[in-house]
Amino acid sequence: MYTMENLNINHQLTTFNRENSDQKHCWVCFGTDDDEFEGSRDWVSPCKCRGSTRWVHQICVQRWVDEKLKENSSIEAHCPQCNTKYIIVFKDVNYFVQLLNKIDKTSNQLCPFLAAGVVVSTLYWSAASYGAITVMQVMGEEEAISMMENTDPYLLLLMLPAIPLTLVLGKTIDWEETLLLMIQRFTSNLPFLRTIMPSFLCEPINRVNSNNPVQFNPVISPTTTLCAALLLPTTSTLVGNILFDSSSYSNFQKTLLGGLVYIAVKGVLRIYQRQHNAIKDKTRKVIDYPDSESEDGHQLNIL
Template identity: 50%
Template sequence: MDTNADQAAEPSEPKDIPVQNKESTRYCWVCFATDEEDTEAAWVRPCNCRGTTKWVHQSCLQRWVDEKQKGGNLGKVTCPQCQTEYIIVFPNMGILVLLLDTVDSFIYKGCPFLAAGIVVGAIYWCAVTYGAITVMQVIGQKEGLSIMEQADPLVLLIGLPAIPVALVLGKMIRWEDAVLNFIRKNLIKIPIIRNFMPFRIEVSTNTGDSSNENDLPPLSNPVSATRVLCGALLMPTIANIFGKFFFDSVKSNFHKTILGGLTFIAIKGCLRIYHKQQQYIRQCQRKILDYTESNISTYLRNNRQSE
Protein backbone atom coordinates (compact mmCIF):
# COMPACT_ATOMS: atom_id res chain seq x y z
CA MET A 1 0.00 0.00 0.00
CA ASP A 2 2.83 2.43 0.83
CA THR A 3 4.51 1.68 -2.44
CA ASN A 4 1.42 2.53 -4.40
CA ALA A 5 1.01 5.76 -2.41
CA ASP A 6 4.59 6.80 -3.14
CA GLN A 7 4.08 6.21 -6.83
CA ALA A 8 0.93 8.27 -6.78
CA ALA A 9 2.68 11.08 -4.90
CA GLU A 10 5.56 11.35 -7.43
CA PRO A 11 4.89 13.88 -10.24
CA SER A 12 4.33 12.34 -13.63
CA GLU A 13 6.93 13.02 -16.36
CA PRO A 14 5.76 15.39 -19.12
CA LYS A 15 4.92 13.78 -22.41
CA ASP A 16 6.68 14.87 -25.65
CA ILE A 17 4.35 17.35 -27.37
CA PRO A 18 5.37 18.07 -30.98
CA VAL A 19 6.00 21.77 -31.54
CA GLN A 20 5.84 23.08 -35.07
CA ASN A 21 9.02 24.91 -36.06
CA LYS A 22 8.51 27.82 -38.42
CA GLU A 23 11.92 27.37 -39.98
CA SER A 24 11.15 23.77 -40.89
CA THR A 25 7.84 24.73 -42.53
CA ARG A 26 8.15 24.93 -46.28
CA TYR A 27 6.77 27.98 -48.07
CA CYS A 28 6.55 28.27 -51.86
CA TRP A 29 7.91 31.67 -52.87
CA VAL A 30 5.83 31.60 -56.06
CA CYS A 31 2.32 30.80 -54.79
CA PHE A 32 3.07 31.34 -51.02
CA ALA A 33 1.47 27.98 -50.12
CA THR A 34 2.70 25.74 -47.27
CA ASP A 35 2.82 22.02 -46.58
CA GLU A 36 -0.49 22.13 -44.80
CA GLU A 37 -2.31 23.82 -47.70
CA ASP A 38 -1.01 21.41 -50.34
CA THR A 39 0.22 18.12 -48.91
CA GLU A 40 0.58 16.28 -52.23
CA ALA A 41 2.67 18.85 -54.12
CA ALA A 42 6.28 18.07 -54.99
CA TRP A 43 8.86 20.39 -53.47
CA VAL A 44 12.35 21.31 -54.66
CA ARG A 45 15.22 23.38 -53.33
CA PRO A 46 16.91 24.51 -56.56
CA CYS A 47 19.40 27.13 -55.33
CA ASN A 48 21.57 28.33 -52.43
CA CYS A 49 18.86 30.38 -50.77
CA ARG A 50 18.21 29.84 -47.07
CA GLY A 51 15.21 30.33 -44.88
CA THR A 52 11.67 30.38 -46.23
CA THR A 53 12.72 31.18 -49.80
CA LYS A 54 14.72 28.03 -50.37
CA TRP A 55 11.66 25.87 -51.06
CA VAL A 56 9.34 26.06 -54.05
CA HIS A 57 6.76 23.83 -55.66
CA GLN A 58 8.08 21.90 -58.64
CA SER A 59 5.04 22.86 -60.72
CA CYS A 60 5.26 26.55 -59.73
CA LEU A 61 8.95 26.64 -60.57
CA GLN A 62 8.26 24.97 -63.95
CA ARG A 63 5.76 27.69 -64.87
CA TRP A 64 8.15 30.40 -63.72
CA VAL A 65 10.98 28.91 -65.78
CA ASP A 66 8.71 28.76 -68.85
CA GLU A 67 7.96 32.45 -68.47
CA LYS A 68 11.65 33.29 -68.23
CA GLN A 69 12.60 31.15 -71.24
CA LYS A 70 9.70 32.60 -73.27
CA GLY A 71 8.61 29.33 -74.77
CA GLY A 72 12.10 27.98 -75.45
CA ASN A 73 14.16 25.48 -73.54
CA LEU A 74 17.72 26.59 -74.23
CA GLY A 75 18.00 29.72 -72.14
CA LYS A 76 19.69 29.66 -68.76
CA VAL A 77 17.56 30.56 -65.74
CA THR A 78 18.95 31.80 -62.45
CA CYS A 79 17.44 32.40 -59.04
CA PRO A 80 16.22 35.99 -58.65
CA GLN A 81 17.59 36.13 -55.10
CA CYS A 82 20.99 34.40 -55.00
CA GLN A 83 21.61 34.33 -58.79
CA THR A 84 22.30 30.60 -58.74
CA GLU A 85 21.76 28.91 -62.08
CA TYR A 86 19.09 26.25 -61.95
CA ILE A 87 20.08 22.71 -62.89
CA ILE A 88 17.54 21.75 -65.54
CA VAL A 89 17.71 18.22 -66.96
CA PHE A 90 15.61 16.65 -69.68
CA PRO A 91 14.73 13.01 -70.20
CA ASN A 92 16.42 11.08 -72.97
CA MET A 93 14.07 11.16 -75.96
CA GLY A 94 16.23 9.28 -78.43
CA ILE A 95 18.76 10.03 -81.14
CA LEU A 96 16.20 11.40 -83.62
CA VAL A 97 14.88 14.02 -81.21
CA LEU A 98 18.45 14.99 -80.27
CA LEU A 99 19.31 15.39 -83.95
CA LEU A 100 16.23 17.52 -84.59
CA ASP A 101 17.05 19.69 -81.58
CA THR A 102 20.59 20.21 -82.91
CA VAL A 103 19.31 21.16 -86.37
CA ASP A 104 16.72 23.50 -84.89
CA SER A 105 19.33 25.17 -82.70
CA PHE A 106 21.69 25.57 -85.67
CA ILE A 107 18.94 27.13 -87.77
CA TYR A 108 17.90 29.44 -84.94
CA LYS A 109 21.45 30.71 -84.48
CA GLY A 110 22.24 30.93 -88.20
CA CYS A 111 19.09 32.72 -89.36
CA PRO A 112 20.26 36.22 -88.25
CA PHE A 113 23.48 35.85 -90.24
CA LEU A 114 21.57 34.49 -93.23
CA ALA A 115 19.10 37.37 -93.06
CA ALA A 116 21.98 39.86 -92.87
CA GLY A 117 23.59 38.25 -95.91
CA ILE A 118 20.32 38.44 -97.84
CA VAL A 119 19.92 42.12 -96.99
CA VAL A 120 23.52 42.88 -97.99
CA GLY A 121 23.07 40.94 -101.23
CA ALA A 122 19.85 42.77 -102.02
CA ILE A 123 21.53 46.13 -101.40
CA TYR A 124 24.48 45.10 -103.56
CA TRP A 125 22.34 44.07 -106.52
CA CYS A 126 20.24 47.20 -106.15
CA ALA A 127 23.48 49.20 -106.31
CA VAL A 128 24.54 47.26 -109.43
CA THR A 129 21.20 47.98 -111.10
CA TYR A 130 21.32 51.63 -110.13
CA GLY A 131 24.86 51.91 -111.46
CA ALA A 132 23.83 50.41 -114.79
CA ILE A 133 20.86 52.77 -115.07
CA THR A 134 23.08 55.72 -114.22
CA VAL A 135 25.60 54.77 -116.93
CA MET A 136 22.84 54.60 -119.55
CA GLN A 137 21.35 57.84 -118.28
CA VAL A 138 24.63 59.79 -118.33
CA ILE A 139 26.26 58.39 -121.46
CA GLY A 140 23.15 57.38 -123.38
CA GLN A 141 21.17 54.19 -123.62
CA LYS A 142 22.84 52.72 -126.71
CA GLU A 143 26.34 53.89 -125.79
CA GLY A 144 25.94 52.73 -122.21
CA LEU A 145 24.73 49.26 -123.21
CA SER A 146 27.57 48.95 -125.70
CA ILE A 147 30.19 49.90 -123.10
CA MET A 148 28.79 47.50 -120.48
CA GLU A 149 28.62 44.64 -122.99
CA GLN A 150 32.26 45.10 -123.95
CA ALA A 151 33.52 45.58 -120.40
CA ASP A 152 34.91 42.82 -118.19
CA PRO A 153 32.20 41.33 -115.91
CA LEU A 154 34.47 41.68 -112.88
CA VAL A 155 34.89 45.39 -113.63
CA LEU A 156 31.14 45.77 -113.88
CA LEU A 157 30.52 43.91 -110.61
CA ILE A 158 32.94 46.24 -108.83
CA GLY A 159 32.44 49.48 -110.75
CA LEU A 160 28.66 49.63 -111.04
CA PRO A 161 27.91 49.42 -107.28
CA ALA A 162 30.70 51.93 -106.67
CA ILE A 163 28.69 54.59 -108.53
CA PRO A 164 25.99 55.10 -105.84
CA VAL A 165 28.64 54.84 -103.13
CA ALA A 166 30.65 57.61 -104.81
CA LEU A 167 27.52 59.75 -105.17
CA VAL A 168 26.69 59.39 -101.49
CA LEU A 169 30.25 60.20 -100.43
CA GLY A 170 30.28 63.21 -102.75
CA LYS A 171 27.00 64.40 -101.32
CA MET A 172 28.45 64.30 -97.80
CA ILE A 173 31.13 66.86 -98.72
CA ARG A 174 29.90 70.17 -97.24
CA TRP A 175 31.77 72.47 -99.61
CA GLU A 176 29.23 75.28 -99.12
CA ASP A 177 30.26 75.57 -95.46
CA ALA A 178 33.92 75.83 -96.42
CA VAL A 179 33.20 78.54 -99.00
CA LEU A 180 31.00 80.49 -96.60
CA ASN A 181 33.58 80.22 -93.83
CA PHE A 182 36.30 81.43 -96.23
CA ILE A 183 34.16 84.42 -97.26
CA ARG A 184 33.47 85.36 -93.66
CA LYS A 185 37.10 85.19 -92.58
CA ASN A 186 39.04 86.41 -95.62
CA LEU A 187 36.81 88.28 -98.09
CA ILE A 188 35.10 90.44 -95.46
CA LYS A 189 37.81 93.06 -95.96
CA ILE A 190 36.68 93.68 -99.55
CA PRO A 191 34.06 96.48 -99.59
CA ILE A 192 32.09 94.95 -102.46
CA ILE A 193 31.57 91.69 -100.61
CA ARG A 194 30.73 93.55 -97.41
CA ASN A 195 28.07 95.63 -99.12
CA PHE A 196 26.71 92.73 -101.13
CA MET A 197 25.93 90.49 -98.15
CA PRO A 198 26.15 91.37 -94.44
CA PHE A 199 28.73 89.20 -92.71
CA ARG A 200 30.10 88.67 -89.22
CA ILE A 201 31.36 92.20 -88.46
CA GLU A 202 28.12 93.96 -89.34
CA VAL A 203 26.07 91.37 -87.50
CA SER A 204 28.07 91.78 -84.30
CA THR A 205 27.93 95.60 -84.43
CA ASN A 206 24.19 95.62 -85.02
CA THR A 207 23.50 93.42 -82.01
CA GLY A 208 26.06 95.10 -79.80
CA ASP A 209 27.58 91.78 -78.75
CA SER A 210 31.24 90.88 -78.78
CA SER A 211 32.54 88.73 -81.59
CA ASN A 212 33.36 85.78 -79.38
CA GLU A 213 33.45 82.54 -81.36
CA ASN A 214 31.79 80.62 -78.55
CA ASP A 215 28.79 82.98 -78.51
CA LEU A 216 28.12 82.73 -82.25
CA PRO A 217 25.64 80.21 -83.66
CA PRO A 218 27.05 77.13 -85.39
CA LEU A 219 27.87 77.29 -89.08
CA SER A 220 26.80 73.83 -90.21
CA ASN A 221 23.41 72.21 -90.00
CA PRO A 222 23.09 68.62 -88.74
CA VAL A 223 23.49 66.00 -91.46
CA SER A 224 20.31 64.13 -92.42
CA ALA A 225 20.98 60.60 -93.64
CA THR A 226 17.74 60.41 -95.65
CA ARG A 227 18.39 63.78 -97.27
CA VAL A 228 21.93 62.81 -98.23
CA LEU A 229 20.77 59.48 -99.67
CA CYS A 230 17.90 60.95 -101.68
CA GLY A 231 19.98 63.85 -102.96
CA ALA A 232 22.84 61.56 -104.00
CA LEU A 233 20.64 59.04 -105.83
CA LEU A 234 18.65 61.75 -107.62
CA MET A 235 21.77 63.63 -108.71
CA PRO A 236 22.21 61.87 -112.13
CA THR A 237 18.56 62.46 -113.05
CA ILE A 238 18.73 66.13 -112.05
CA ALA A 239 22.02 66.56 -113.92
CA ASN A 240 20.46 65.02 -117.03
CA ILE A 241 17.46 67.36 -116.81
CA PHE A 242 19.65 70.46 -116.32
CA GLY A 243 21.89 69.35 -119.18
CA LYS A 244 18.97 69.05 -121.58
CA PHE A 245 17.52 72.38 -120.44
CA PHE A 246 20.68 74.55 -120.44
CA PHE A 247 23.03 72.72 -122.83
CA ASP A 248 20.75 71.23 -125.44
CA SER A 249 23.12 72.32 -128.21
CA VAL A 250 25.89 70.02 -126.93
CA LYS A 251 25.89 66.80 -128.99
CA SER A 252 27.53 64.46 -126.49
CA ASN A 253 25.06 63.25 -123.89
CA PHE A 254 27.92 62.66 -121.45
CA HIS A 255 29.22 66.21 -121.71
CA LYS A 256 25.69 67.53 -121.56
CA THR A 257 25.00 65.67 -118.31
CA ILE A 258 28.31 66.71 -116.74
CA LEU A 259 27.69 70.38 -117.54
CA GLY A 260 24.13 70.09 -116.24
CA GLY A 261 25.37 68.54 -113.00
CA LEU A 262 27.97 71.24 -112.46
CA THR A 263 25.38 73.94 -113.17
CA PHE A 264 22.96 72.40 -110.68
CA ILE A 265 25.68 72.12 -108.02
CA ALA A 266 26.74 75.75 -108.55
CA ILE A 267 23.18 77.14 -108.40
CA LYS A 268 22.27 75.02 -105.41
CA GLY A 269 25.52 75.94 -103.64
CA CYS A 270 24.94 79.68 -104.09
CA LEU A 271 21.39 79.38 -102.79
CA ARG A 272 22.53 77.34 -99.79
CA ILE A 273 25.31 79.83 -98.99
CA TYR A 274 22.82 82.71 -99.13
CA HIS A 275 20.27 80.78 -97.03
CA LYS A 276 22.83 79.81 -94.39
CA GLN A 277 24.10 83.37 -94.15
CA GLN A 278 20.57 84.67 -93.64
CA GLN A 279 19.95 82.03 -91.00
CA TYR A 280 23.19 83.08 -89.33
CA ILE A 281 22.11 86.73 -89.29
CA ARG A 282 18.69 85.80 -87.96
CA GLN A 283 20.25 83.76 -85.14
CA CYS A 284 22.63 86.61 -84.22
CA GLN A 285 19.88 89.25 -84.22
CA ARG A 286 17.31 87.32 -82.18
CA LYS A 287 16.23 88.69 -78.82
CA ILE A 288 14.40 87.37 -75.77
CA LEU A 289 11.68 89.79 -74.74
CA ASP A 290 10.21 90.54 -71.34
CA TYR A 291 7.24 88.43 -70.34
CA THR A 292 4.58 91.11 -70.60
CA GLU A 293 1.02 91.05 -71.89
CA SER A 294 1.85 93.14 -74.95
CA ASN A 295 4.78 90.92 -75.92
CA ILE A 296 2.71 87.79 -75.35
CA SER A 297 -0.12 89.06 -77.57
CA THR A 298 2.36 90.08 -80.29
CA TYR A 299 4.09 86.71 -80.09
CA LEU A 300 0.81 84.79 -80.35
CA ARG A 301 -0.38 86.98 -83.23
CA ASN A 302 2.84 86.38 -85.16
CA ASN A 303 2.65 82.64 -84.61
CA ARG A 304 -0.97 82.61 -85.75
CA GLN A 305 -0.06 84.47 -88.92
CA SER A 306 2.86 82.15 -89.64
CA GLU A 307 0.60 79.09 -89.33
Protein backbone atom coordinates (compact mmCIF):
# COMPACT_ATOMS: atom_id res chain seq x y z
CA MET A 1 0.00 0.00 0.00
CA TYR A 2 1.46 3.32 -1.10
CA THR A 3 1.74 6.09 1.39
CA MET A 4 1.74 9.76 0.61
CA GLU A 5 5.52 9.80 1.03
CA ASN A 6 5.91 6.99 -1.54
CA LEU A 7 3.69 8.89 -4.00
CA ASN A 8 5.85 12.00 -3.65
CA ILE A 9 9.02 9.97 -4.23
CA ASN A 10 7.55 8.31 -7.32
CA HIS A 11 6.45 11.68 -8.68
CA GLN A 12 9.95 13.09 -8.20
CA LEU A 13 11.54 10.08 -9.90
CA THR A 14 9.12 10.34 -12.83
CA THR A 15 9.88 14.02 -13.23
CA PHE A 16 13.62 13.36 -13.02
CA ASN A 17 13.43 10.59 -15.63
CA ARG A 18 11.32 12.73 -17.94
CA GLU A 19 13.76 15.60 -17.66
CA ASN A 20 16.75 13.33 -18.29
CA SER A 21 15.19 11.15 -20.95
CA ASP A 22 16.62 10.92 -24.44
CA GLN A 23 13.93 13.12 -25.87
CA LYS A 24 15.41 14.96 -28.88
CA HIS A 25 14.89 18.68 -29.35
CA CYS A 26 16.09 20.46 -32.50
CA TRP A 27 17.84 23.69 -31.52
CA VAL A 28 17.05 25.22 -34.94
CA CYS A 29 13.31 24.62 -35.31
CA PHE A 30 12.69 23.55 -31.65
CA GLY A 31 10.90 20.45 -32.94
CA THR A 32 10.81 17.05 -31.18
CA ASP A 33 10.14 13.48 -32.20
CA ASP A 34 6.48 13.96 -31.37
CA ASP A 35 6.03 16.98 -33.63
CA GLU A 36 4.96 16.72 -37.22
CA PHE A 37 7.83 17.56 -39.52
CA GLU A 38 7.83 17.98 -43.26
CA GLY A 39 10.56 16.02 -45.05
CA SER A 40 13.20 13.81 -43.45
CA ARG A 41 13.13 13.31 -39.70
CA ASP A 42 16.82 12.31 -39.54
CA TRP A 43 18.61 13.54 -36.46
CA VAL A 44 22.31 14.31 -36.02
CA SER A 45 24.55 15.22 -33.08
CA PRO A 46 27.29 17.20 -34.91
CA CYS A 47 29.19 18.72 -31.99
CA LYS A 48 30.27 18.31 -28.36
CA CYS A 49 27.13 19.88 -26.94
CA ARG A 50 25.03 17.87 -24.51
CA GLY A 51 21.53 18.28 -23.22
CA SER A 52 18.90 20.24 -25.13
CA THR A 53 21.36 21.57 -27.73
CA ARG A 54 22.84 18.21 -28.64
CA TRP A 55 20.40 17.18 -31.35
CA VAL A 56 19.34 18.87 -34.54
CA HIS A 57 17.46 17.82 -37.63
CA GLN A 58 19.73 17.00 -40.57
CA ILE A 59 17.73 19.27 -42.87
CA CYS A 60 17.75 22.09 -40.29
CA VAL A 61 21.50 22.04 -39.76
CA GLN A 62 21.99 21.86 -43.53
CA ARG A 63 19.89 25.00 -43.95
CA TRP A 64 21.78 26.70 -41.12
CA VAL A 65 25.14 25.84 -42.72
CA ASP A 66 23.95 27.18 -46.07
CA GLU A 67 23.02 30.50 -44.47
CA LYS A 68 26.42 30.79 -42.80
CA LEU A 69 28.31 29.95 -45.99
CA LYS A 70 26.17 32.45 -47.89
CA GLU A 71 27.42 35.20 -45.56
CA ASN A 72 31.06 34.16 -46.04
CA SER A 73 31.91 31.18 -48.22
CA SER A 74 35.55 31.14 -47.05
CA ILE A 75 34.76 30.29 -43.43
CA GLU A 76 34.10 26.87 -41.97
CA ALA A 77 30.89 25.93 -40.22
CA HIS A 78 31.15 25.72 -36.44
CA CYS A 79 28.67 25.07 -33.66
CA PRO A 80 27.46 28.43 -32.32
CA GLN A 81 27.53 27.08 -28.74
CA CYS A 82 30.68 24.99 -28.28
CA ASN A 83 32.49 26.20 -31.43
CA THR A 84 33.12 22.65 -32.61
CA LYS A 85 33.92 22.44 -36.30
CA TYR A 86 31.25 20.51 -38.16
CA ILE A 87 32.45 17.43 -40.05
CA ILE A 88 30.87 17.71 -43.48
CA VAL A 89 31.26 14.91 -46.01
CA PHE A 90 30.20 14.68 -49.63
CA LYS A 91 29.51 11.87 -51.98
CA ASP A 92 32.36 11.32 -54.42
CA VAL A 93 31.84 12.56 -57.97
CA ASN A 94 33.34 11.18 -61.15
CA TYR A 95 36.75 12.25 -62.44
CA PHE A 96 35.32 14.53 -65.11
CA VAL A 97 33.40 16.57 -62.54
CA GLN A 98 36.49 16.65 -60.30
CA LEU A 99 38.45 18.06 -63.25
CA LEU A 100 35.81 20.73 -63.83
CA ASN A 101 35.86 21.62 -60.13
CA LYS A 102 39.65 22.01 -60.22
CA ILE A 103 39.38 24.22 -63.28
CA ASP A 104 36.83 26.42 -61.51
CA LYS A 105 39.02 26.62 -58.40
CA THR A 106 42.09 27.53 -60.46
CA SER A 107 40.12 30.15 -62.36
CA ASN A 108 38.90 31.72 -59.13
CA GLN A 109 42.50 31.92 -57.89
CA LEU A 110 43.88 33.41 -61.13
CA CYS A 111 41.08 35.88 -61.87
CA PRO A 112 42.15 38.46 -59.23
CA PHE A 113 45.64 38.60 -60.78
CA LEU A 114 44.17 38.82 -64.28
CA ALA A 115 41.82 41.61 -63.19
CA ALA A 116 44.72 43.48 -61.57
CA GLY A 117 46.69 43.13 -64.81
CA VAL A 118 43.79 44.52 -66.82
CA VAL A 119 43.46 47.49 -64.44
CA VAL A 120 47.21 48.21 -64.55
CA SER A 121 47.26 47.90 -68.35
CA THR A 122 44.26 50.23 -68.63
CA LEU A 123 45.93 52.81 -66.38
CA TYR A 124 49.20 52.52 -68.31
CA TRP A 125 47.67 53.01 -71.75
CA SER A 126 45.44 55.79 -70.44
CA ALA A 127 48.53 57.54 -69.07
CA ALA A 128 50.38 56.98 -72.36
CA SER A 129 47.45 58.39 -74.34
CA TYR A 130 47.26 61.40 -72.02
CA GLY A 131 51.00 61.93 -72.44
CA ALA A 132 50.74 61.85 -76.24
CA ILE A 133 47.82 64.30 -76.24
CA THR A 134 49.72 66.61 -73.87
CA VAL A 135 52.80 66.58 -76.10
CA MET A 136 50.69 67.50 -79.14
CA GLN A 137 48.92 70.20 -77.15
CA VAL A 138 52.15 71.73 -75.86
CA MET A 139 54.33 71.46 -78.99
CA GLY A 140 51.73 71.60 -81.70
CA GLU A 141 50.33 68.65 -83.59
CA GLU A 142 52.81 68.60 -86.50
CA GLU A 143 55.92 69.11 -84.39
CA ALA A 144 54.76 66.57 -81.81
CA ILE A 145 54.02 63.88 -84.39
CA SER A 146 57.36 64.50 -86.10
CA MET A 147 59.19 64.33 -82.77
CA MET A 148 57.47 61.09 -81.70
CA GLU A 149 58.12 59.47 -85.09
CA ASN A 150 61.85 60.20 -84.77
CA THR A 151 62.01 58.95 -81.16
CA ASP A 152 62.74 55.36 -80.20
CA PRO A 153 59.39 53.57 -79.53
CA TYR A 154 60.64 51.99 -76.30
CA LEU A 155 61.69 55.40 -75.03
CA LEU A 156 58.24 56.76 -75.84
CA LEU A 157 56.65 53.89 -73.92
CA LEU A 158 58.55 55.11 -70.86
CA MET A 159 58.26 58.87 -71.41
CA LEU A 160 54.60 59.28 -72.31
CA PRO A 161 53.10 57.56 -69.20
CA ALA A 162 55.61 59.47 -67.06
CA ILE A 163 54.08 62.82 -68.06
CA PRO A 164 50.85 62.55 -65.98
CA LEU A 165 52.78 60.92 -63.14
CA THR A 166 55.24 63.83 -63.09
CA LEU A 167 52.41 66.36 -63.13
CA VAL A 168 50.68 64.69 -60.18
CA LEU A 169 53.91 64.39 -58.16
CA GLY A 170 54.77 68.01 -58.92
CA LYS A 171 51.37 69.09 -57.66
CA THR A 172 52.08 67.53 -54.28
CA ILE A 173 55.07 69.85 -53.71
CA ASP A 174 53.97 72.67 -51.40
CA TRP A 175 56.27 75.36 -52.76
CA GLU A 176 54.01 78.22 -51.63
CA GLU A 177 54.57 77.33 -47.98
CA THR A 178 58.34 77.13 -48.48
CA LEU A 179 58.43 80.47 -50.27
CA LEU A 180 56.34 82.13 -47.57
CA LEU A 181 58.63 80.87 -44.80
CA MET A 182 61.68 82.10 -46.73
CA ILE A 183 60.12 85.57 -47.12
CA GLN A 184 59.37 85.74 -43.40
CA ARG A 185 62.90 84.59 -42.53
CA PHE A 186 64.47 87.28 -44.74
CA THR A 187 62.19 90.01 -43.41
CA SER A 188 63.11 89.06 -39.84
CA ASN A 189 66.84 89.20 -40.68
CA LEU A 190 66.55 92.37 -42.77
CA PRO A 191 64.04 94.69 -41.07
CA PHE A 192 64.15 97.27 -43.84
CA LEU A 193 62.32 94.77 -46.09
CA ARG A 194 59.24 95.33 -43.93
CA THR A 195 58.85 98.71 -45.56
CA ILE A 196 58.79 97.08 -49.00
CA MET A 197 56.95 93.83 -48.43
CA PRO A 198 53.18 93.76 -47.89
CA SER A 199 52.35 93.69 -44.20
CA PHE A 200 50.66 90.31 -44.36
CA LEU A 201 53.88 88.71 -45.68
CA CYS A 202 55.80 90.02 -42.69
CA GLU A 203 53.25 88.68 -40.22
CA PRO A 204 54.61 85.41 -38.75
CA ILE A 205 52.47 82.34 -39.07
CA ASN A 206 50.53 81.27 -35.98
CA ARG A 207 52.89 79.83 -33.36
CA VAL A 208 52.34 78.10 -30.06
CA ASN A 209 55.92 78.90 -29.16
CA SER A 210 59.04 79.91 -31.03
CA ASN A 211 60.19 76.31 -31.52
CA ASN A 212 56.93 74.80 -32.75
CA PRO A 213 55.34 76.78 -35.58
CA VAL A 214 51.74 75.91 -36.38
CA GLN A 215 51.11 76.47 -40.06
CA PHE A 216 47.79 76.83 -41.81
CA ASN A 217 47.52 74.05 -44.38
CA PRO A 218 44.20 73.88 -46.19
CA VAL A 219 42.87 70.37 -46.74
CA ILE A 220 42.86 69.55 -50.45
CA SER A 221 41.22 66.34 -51.57
CA PRO A 222 43.20 63.87 -53.73
CA THR A 223 40.68 64.28 -56.54
CA THR A 224 41.24 68.05 -56.57
CA THR A 225 45.00 67.51 -56.70
CA LEU A 226 44.64 64.99 -59.53
CA CYS A 227 42.35 67.18 -61.62
CA ALA A 228 44.49 70.30 -61.09
CA ALA A 229 47.63 68.40 -62.11
CA LEU A 230 46.11 66.86 -65.24
CA LEU A 231 44.54 70.16 -66.33
CA LEU A 232 47.78 72.11 -65.95
CA PRO A 233 48.97 71.62 -69.58
CA THR A 234 45.58 72.67 -70.95
CA THR A 235 45.44 75.71 -68.67
CA SER A 236 49.02 76.67 -69.58
CA THR A 237 48.21 76.41 -73.29
CA LEU A 238 45.13 78.61 -72.91
CA VAL A 239 46.96 81.26 -70.88
CA GLY A 240 49.89 81.21 -73.31
CA ASN A 241 47.65 81.64 -76.34
CA ILE A 242 45.84 84.56 -74.67
CA LEU A 243 48.86 86.44 -73.31
CA PHE A 244 51.49 85.57 -75.90
CA ASP A 245 49.50 85.43 -79.11
CA SER A 246 52.37 86.29 -81.42
CA SER A 247 54.02 84.55 -84.33
CA SER A 248 57.42 85.13 -82.74
CA TYR A 249 56.70 82.43 -80.14
CA SER A 250 56.40 78.73 -80.89
CA ASN A 251 53.63 76.62 -79.40
CA PHE A 252 56.03 75.19 -76.83
CA GLN A 253 57.27 78.65 -75.81
CA LYS A 254 53.74 80.01 -75.46
CA THR A 255 52.70 77.02 -73.36
CA LEU A 256 55.82 77.30 -71.19
CA LEU A 257 55.36 81.03 -70.61
CA GLY A 258 51.63 80.60 -70.01
CA GLY A 259 52.34 77.88 -67.47
CA LEU A 260 54.85 80.02 -65.61
CA VAL A 261 52.45 82.97 -65.49
CA TYR A 262 49.58 80.74 -64.33
CA ILE A 263 51.65 79.08 -61.62
CA ALA A 264 53.07 82.40 -60.43
CA VAL A 265 49.70 84.17 -60.24
CA LYS A 266 48.04 81.21 -58.59
CA GLY A 267 50.92 80.90 -56.14
CA VAL A 268 50.70 84.57 -55.13
CA LEU A 269 46.97 84.26 -54.57
CA ARG A 270 47.45 81.07 -52.55
CA ILE A 271 50.13 82.71 -50.40
CA TYR A 272 47.85 85.70 -49.81
CA GLN A 273 44.94 83.43 -48.89
CA ARG A 274 46.91 81.09 -46.65
CA GLN A 275 48.73 83.82 -44.78
CA HIS A 276 45.55 85.73 -44.04
CA ASN A 277 43.85 82.53 -42.90
CA ALA A 278 46.85 81.84 -40.66
CA ILE A 279 46.60 85.35 -39.20
CA LYS A 280 42.88 84.80 -38.65
CA ASP A 281 43.68 81.50 -36.96
CA LYS A 282 45.85 83.38 -34.45
CA THR A 283 42.78 85.23 -33.23
CA ARG A 284 40.88 82.04 -32.41
CA LYS A 285 39.55 81.80 -28.87
CA VAL A 286 36.66 80.26 -26.99
CA ILE A 287 34.20 82.75 -25.51
CA ASP A 288 31.07 82.70 -23.43
CA TYR A 289 27.88 81.74 -25.21
CA PRO A 290 26.87 85.00 -26.94
CA ASP A 291 23.56 86.64 -27.62
CA SER A 292 22.58 87.42 -31.20
CA GLU A 293 24.92 90.43 -31.07
CA SER A 294 27.93 91.28 -28.95
CA GLU A 295 27.86 94.05 -26.41
CA ASP A 296 29.26 96.62 -28.80
CA GLY A 297 26.54 95.85 -31.33
CA HIS A 298 28.73 94.07 -33.89
CA GLN A 299 27.84 90.66 -35.20
CA LEU A 300 30.24 87.97 -33.99
CA ASN A 301 32.03 85.67 -36.45
CA ILE A 302 31.40 82.25 -34.90
CA LEU A 303 32.66 79.05 -36.51
